[in-house]
Amino acid sequence: MTTVETIRDFSIIFLALSTIVTQVILVLLLLEIRTLSKMLRENISPILQSADETVRTVRGTSVFVTDHVVSPVVRISSMAAGVSEALRVLARRGR
DSSP, X not given: OOHHHHHHHHHHHHHHHHHHHHHXXXXXXXXXXXXXXXXXXXXXXXXXXXXXXXHHHHHHHHHHHIIIIIHXXXXXXXXXXXXXXXXXXXXXXXX
């Protein structure tokens, strides 16, 4: 056996072993990806439900604040502005 043949044989063995190791690693990665996707499916649903509940709470709070705080303040403010303008017009007429 010559040196070239020996190097060739070792190269073939090395390539075969590296291919086997690579395939084993790929299979392990696929299994990990499957496990990760399953975990994400199980954990994202409760997070999305919690986020939806929070959005509904914020929406209800904003509607409540609009109906019971902002609208009355706007009405009072506009009424005060109207009365103020009316008094200003009446004060000008008196002069």
